[in-house]
Amino acid sequence: xxxxxxxxxxxxxxxxxxxxxxxxxxxxxxxxxxxxxxxxxxxxxxxxxxxxxxxxxxxxxxxx
Amino acid sequence: xxxxxxxxxxxxxxxxxxxxxxxxxxxxxxxxxxxxxxxxxxxxxxxxxxxxxxxxxxxxxxxxxxxxxxxxxxxxxxxxxxxxxxxxxxxxxxxxxxxxxxxxxxxxxxxxxxxxxxxxxxxxxxxxxxxxxxxxxxxxxxxxxxxxxxxxxxxxxxxxxxxxxxxxxxxxxxxxxxxxxxxxxxxxxxxxxxxxxxxxxxxxxxxxxxxxxxxxxxxxxxxxxxxxxxxxxxxxxxxxxxxxxxxxxxxxxxxxxxxxxxxxxxxxxxxxxxxxxxxxxxxxxxxxxxxxxxxxxxxxxxxxxxxxxxxxxxxxxxxxxxxxxxxxxxxxxxxxxxxxxxxxxxxxxxxxxxxxxxxxxxxxxxxxxxxxxxxxxxxxxxxxxxxxxxxxxxxxxxxxxxxxxxx
Numbered sequence: 001x002x003x004x005x006x007x008x009x010x011x012x013x014x015x016x017x018x019x020x021x022x023x024x025x026x027x028x029x030x031x032x033x034x035x036x037x038x039x040x041x042x043x044x045x046x047x048x049x050x051x052x053x054x055x056x057x058x059x060x061x062x063x064x
Numbered sequence: 065x066x067x068x069x070x071x072x073x074x075x076x077x078x079x080x081x082x083x084x085x086x087x088x089x090x091x092x093x094x095x096x097x098x099x100x101x102x103x104x105x106x107x108x109x110x111x112x113x114x115x116x117x118x119x120x121x122x123x124x125x126x127x128x129x130x131x132x133x134x135x136x137x138x139x140x141x142x143x144x145x146x147x148x149x150x151x152x153x154x155x156x157x158x159x160x161x162x163x164x165x166x167x168x169x170x171x172x173x174x175x176x177x178x179x180x181x182x183x184x185x186x187x188x189x190x191x192x193x194x195x196x197x198x199x200x201x202x203x204x205x206x207x208x209x210x211x212x213x214x215x216x217x218x219x220x221x222x223x224x225x226x227x228x229x230x231x232x233x234x235x236x237x238x239x240x241x242x243x244x245x246x247x248x249x250x251x252x253x254x255x256x257x258x259x260x261x262x263x264x265x266x267x268x269x270x271x272x273x274x275x276x277x278x279x280x281x282x283x284x285x286x287x288x289x290x291x292x293x294x295x296x297x298x299x300x301x302x303x304x305x306x307x308x309x310x311x312x313x314x315x316x317x318x319x320x321x322x323x324x325x326x327x328x329x330x331x332x333x334x335x336x337x338x339x340x341x342x343x344x345x346x347x348x349x350x351x352x353x354x355x356x357x358x359x360x361x362x363x364x365x366x367x368x369x370x371x372x373x374x375x376x377x378x379x380x381x382x383x384x385x386x387x388x389x390x391x392x393x394x395x396x397x398x399x400x401x402x403x404x405x406x407x408x409x410x411x412x413x414x415x416x417x418x419x420x421x422x423x424x425x426x427x428x429x430x431x432x433x434x435x436x437x438x439x440x441x442x443x444x445x446x447x448x449x450x451x452x453x454x455x456x457x458x459x460x461x462x463x464x465x466x467x468x469x470x471x
Contacts, residue, residue: 011419013419013423026179027177028174028177029174030173030176053408053409055409056409056415057415057416058409
């Protein structure tokens with residue numbers, strides 16, 4: 001499972017950082033920073049899906 | 065305070081009025097009806113305004129990809145605005161348009177980033193406990209009754225933003241008077257100059273200028289930062305302080321109050337919120353979705369059509385994010401409150417470039433206010449559902465919420 005994050009679409013709602021700090025950090029301005037290099041570890045698949053399902057700006061995508 | 069008696073609304077599709085008491089009490093039913101019968105409602109009130117109710121339309125207007133709208137005014141008002149012109153507007157950055165908007169906003173992002181806000185949590189927690197000490201003492205002498213909106217919810221954001229801005233905490237009543245003037249009572253009214261928010265804040269900002277502190281509060285920060293190589297103008301500083309003071313108070317007060325209103329009427333949800341801490345982050349987001357307090361406004365910047373409706377330059381357009389949050393096209397079981405809802409892309413803090421700057425602060429205050437409340441109070445109920453009074457205007461939430469502590 002691969003995760004893609006768009007800094008262009010991100011408006012700093014911080015939902016992903018709150019739900020999955022293992023996958024997302026935030027920078028000093030409150031925008032998300034993806035912590036993994038594309039591939040999501042198996043134990044974090046569920047959390048990655050939560051990040052997708054709760055991003056108001058549709059800035060996060062998962063692909064197989 | 066004296067408000068004008070509003071003309072009754074003849075038909076919500078052609079004569080809606082968000083400042084009418086009937087709207088405050090019944091808004092979700094009105095949105096649901098309009099969404100299926102007339103998704104972009106119109107009214108001649110306030111010189112002409114539109115009310116879209118579908119998530120897609122609201123999100124598209126917020127995104128404003130074609131420049132059809134301006135944020136120069138975000139609160140519908142019959143009072144003329146004599147402040148800074150576009151793209152700055154009277155309260156930057158909320159009243160600003162691109163490209164100026166992003167530059168003015170960037171100055172404020174760091175002080176509201178989540179890790180900075182987290183550091184205020186212990187202060188908020190202590191203050192919530194202090195408020196409940198007083199409220200519960202009052203309840204003990206009054207058959208278990210206190211007002212969860214007046215004695216608890218309303219004071220929390222006032223106290224926190226006063227600390228962040230460096231304003232006297234005892235001036236809370238003055239801040240609430242400004243909110244009434246600016247947000248809750250958007251009809252023509254006279255405010256004596258000496259009672260205006262401008263005069264009050266100029267005096268407070270002058271005090272900060274006379275005693276600058278390098279690691280100081282938000283007013284010190286605004287007086288120190290530079291935009292395009294220059295200090296901010298006095299008008300810009302004052303406009304931004306007006307924004308920071310007004311925007312966080314009755315919005316957060318409404319979110320906390322609506323959540324407590326829900327818990328008072330839904331003992332099963334109260335029990336789950338208390339007994340299952342792992343669902344709390346989802347519950348807080350569901351409170352925000354279901355009871356989103358904030359409707360923003362825009363002005364039409366250029367003539368265009370929206371779903372066949374003729375939008376004319378200068379018309380008001382309301383952005384009812386709470387209506388977007390109830391759109392069945394965007395949410396499963398949109399009109400059902402699901403305390404552990406897992407899929408929730410709600411827009412309670414707005415969508416697009418104007419996402420609420422204080423969203424991390426508001427979330428922290430909501431979480432702390434609810435957590436402390438359920439730690440201290442096991443069970444509670446409404447004294448009388450009819451005694452709950454909702455606000456009118458663009459910020460929706462209970463302003464009077466008498467509850468009885470039963471355990």
